[in-house]
Amino acid sequence: MNYIIGMDIGTTASKGVLYRENGEIIEELSIPYPLIQEKVGQAEEDPQVIFDAVQKIIFDLSKNVSGKISAISWSSQMHSLIGLGKDNQLLTNSITWADNRSKDVVARAKKSRLANSIYQQTGMPPHPMAPVYKLLWIQEEMPELFAQVQKWIGIKEYIIWRLTGKIMTDTTMAAGTGLLNLATLSWDKNLLKQIGLAAEKLPVLGRPEDILGRVLPEYVQKLNLNSETKIILGASDGYLSTIGVGVLDEKSFALNVGTSGAVRVIAPEAVVDSENRFFCYPVDKKHYLLGGPVNNGGIVFEWARKTIFGPDQTAEDFINVAESVPAGSNGLIFHPYLGGERAPIWNAQARGSFIGLTRNHTKPQMARSVLEGIVFNLLGAARGLCEKIGEPEALRVTGGFVKSDFVRQLIADIFNLPVIIIKNDQSGTLAAMFLAQVGVKREANLEKIVKKIDESKVYFPNPKNVAVYQDIIPIYREVEHDLDQSYEKIASFQEKYPKLFE
Numbered sequence: 073m074n075y076i077i078g079m080d081i082g083t084t085a086s087k088g089v090l091y092r093e094n095g096e097i098i099e100e101l102s103i104p105y106p107l108i109q110e111k112v113g114q115a116e117e118d119p120q121v122i123f124d125a126v127q128k129i130i131f132d133l134s135k136n137v138s139g140k141i142s143a144i145s146w147s148s149q150m151h152s153l154i155g156l157g158k159d160n161q162l163l164t165n166s167i168t169w170a171d172n173r174s175k176d177v178v179a180r181a182k183k184s185r186l187a188n189s190i191y192q193q194t195g196m197p198p199h200p201m202a203p204v205y206k207l208l209w210i211q212e213e214m215p216e217l218f219a220q221v222q223k224w225i226g227i228k229e230y231i232i233w234r235l236t237g238k239i240m241t242d243t244t245m246a247a248g249t250g251l252l253n254l255a256t257l258s259w260d261k262n263l264l265k266q267i268g269l270a271a272e273k274l275p276v277l278g279r280p281e282d283i284l285g286r287v288l289p290e291y292v293q294k295l296n297l298n299s300e301t302k303i304i305l306g307a308s309d310g311y312l313s314t315i316g317v318g319v320l321d322e323k324s325f326a327l328n329v330g331t332s333g334a335v336r337v338i339a340p341e342a343v344v345d346s347e348n349r350f351f352c353y354p355v356d357k358k359h360y361l362l363g364g365p366v367n368n369g370g371i372v373f374e375w376a377r378k379t380i381f382g383p384d385q386t387a388e389d390f391i392n393v394a395e396s397v398p399a400g401s402n403g404l405i406f407h408p409y410l411g412g413e414r415a416p417i418w419n420a421q422a423r424g425s426f427i428g429l430t431r432n433h434t435k436p437q438m439a440r441s442v443l444e445g446i447v448f449n450l451l452g453a454a455r456g457l458c459e460k461i462g463e464p465e466a467l468r469v470t471g472g473f474v475k476s477d478f479v480r481q482l483i484a485d486i487f488n489l490p491v492i493i494i495k496n497d498q499s500g501t502l503a504a505m506f507l508a509q510v511g512v513k514r515e516a517n518l519e520k521i522v523k524k525i526d527e528s529k530v531y532f533p534n535p536k537n538v539a540v541y542q543d544i545i546p547i548y549r550e551v552e553h554d555l556d557q558s559y560e561k562i563a564s565f566q567e568k569y570p571k572l573f574e
Contacts, residue, residue: 074142076508077133078501079126080309081148081227083107083168084331086122088129089501090137093509095524099136100498101129108165112567113200115170119154119162119230126231127295134296141297144235144287145508146306147313147500148228150248153203155210155221160239163220166227169201172412174209175420181205186266192344193260195352195360196250197418204250208267222273228306229275235291236284236303241275244308244361247353254342257354279356280307281511304508309500310336310353311361312507316499317468318522324492325454325464327483328499329369329446329473335415335454336363339461349416349456362461364415364453368408369446370473372424375410376442380435388476394439395478399485399537400544401437403428406445407552409559415453417556421563427551443479444541447486448548454487466490466530470497477531485537486545495526 075098080087085104089097103125108116134141151169156162178198181187187198196202203224211218225233226245233239246252246259251274253260259271278284282305292299306312314336319326326336339360344352353361377390409422426441458464467483469491474480484491496502506521566572 074140075137076505077130077141077144078498078504078508079129079144079146079306080500080504081122081126081146081231082309083117083149083170086125086129087498087501088126088133089498089505090133091502091505093142095502095505097498099133101132103129107168107170111173113172113175115168115172116165117152117168117227119166119227122166122227123231123234127291130295130297139296139298141301143302143304143508143512145304145504145511146228146232147309147504148226148245148306150226150245150308150310151201151203152226153206154225154227154230155217156223156225157220158222160223160233163217166230167206171206172200172420174200174205177205177209177212178420181208188348190250190263191348193254193263194250194252195247195254195342195344195354197348197351197414199414199418200420201414202250203248204263204267207269211268223275224269224273225275232284232303232305235287237288238284239275240278240282240284240305242278242280242282242305242307244280244311244353244355246275246277247361248308248310252354254344254352254354257357278305280305280311281507283511302508302512304504304511306504306507307355308353310334310363310365311355312500312503313470314338314361314363315521316503316525317470317494318525319468320519320522322461323464324466324468325457327450327467327469327471329450329469329471331369331371331472332365332367333369333450333471333473334363334365335450335457336361337457337461337464338362343460345456345460347456348418350453362457364457366415366449366453367411367413368424368449369471372408372410372442372446373473376439380438380442390439391443391476391478393436394443397436397440399540401441401444402433403544404433404437404441405544405548405551406438406441407548407555408442408445408449413449416449416455417452417552419556419559421559422556423559423562425555443482444486445548446473447483448545450483451486451545452549452552464489466492468492468494470494470499480529480531481534484531484533486541488533488538488542490533491531493528493531495528
């Protein structure tokens, strides 16, 4: 029997899952690595460290099945940027989606309408996460480096190049650069000309299921593989985690909430929004990934647990206390923008706030309002999608933030939709494994993936709580809008007096 490895190159760790060809999981391995954050706004990673982690995972998984690996397929973090020089030597680290140093470039692009043009042409909302803005920032701040780079790629492309000698990217990853034209599904010539970038400095485009070839001989032995092991191009984690929970069309939305979060859906055509509220990333000319990513998911919950209750209180303690008060937290509203925000407001300078605080509010109301605020924000990320393509029939939900019954019910009540919990949190590697089957066996039917998805439970909205939330959500939105004009001033004050926040 042959096996398939699904690899997920994440922001804080890489994970590998060994599958039988029937989709059964044999083993999982994960190796973490650090973010490099030596300067304000910086969020980089060392590509060699990530490659070392990937190698170890592949070796350890492969040795358990005597190297009988037929294919390795990839799921990857989006929006990373790496510059390669002559002979493809590294000139930069991997600048991740979380790097915020191009925020001033984005602000100017919004004022000049360049950001709107980029969104309408490529489906990329205006935010420092996008490589198009990172490139403009590098061109402005480090012109010598910009000129020296011979190839701009992402972390998945770097790993695959090391293993195969080929520099190639798939449509879903290319879409995450802000440089791929929605209409032609090719690099946008006008945009490249505008930013002074030759198309030859970008990877060749391919399909997620494409076979790049076999692993280079030097890695066959090193990784305990066989000479026939094939490398599949793979796709973005956003796309694969969406189809990996069974969302193949607009009837359901995928909601994943871990440290950060996202609401995503697959649409049959490109859809953009006059308010730039959601991204639109093509897969092919019949499938487009639409959605809103948020910075502030479980990371805000962890902040609140430690800050409001103290480090000795567990997540379960926090949730039990939050559950003790009614829906609406007695009118206390929490905006969870502790790390700026992507969808729905696309403002890297956004800051968090409690609104409506009185002497009658205590820790339980604060705890519940934090959880409600996180979900209100996710609902906001979904709002534009609902307006453009219609309300879904259900949410298909995964992630570390949604492990408790209380949070699952909270999501059902706030979204006023059934919440279907997916057992397998490895949706990205599962979908990557199916891409390998499509590529190797020439099977064109991804619908088979749905048969492999285990649903553990369905939560239905509580009408009493739904009524409360439908009253308070418009107030949340109104305050969100009113505060928007103050975020820049607050952020500027914090930057002016950094020692006050040490």
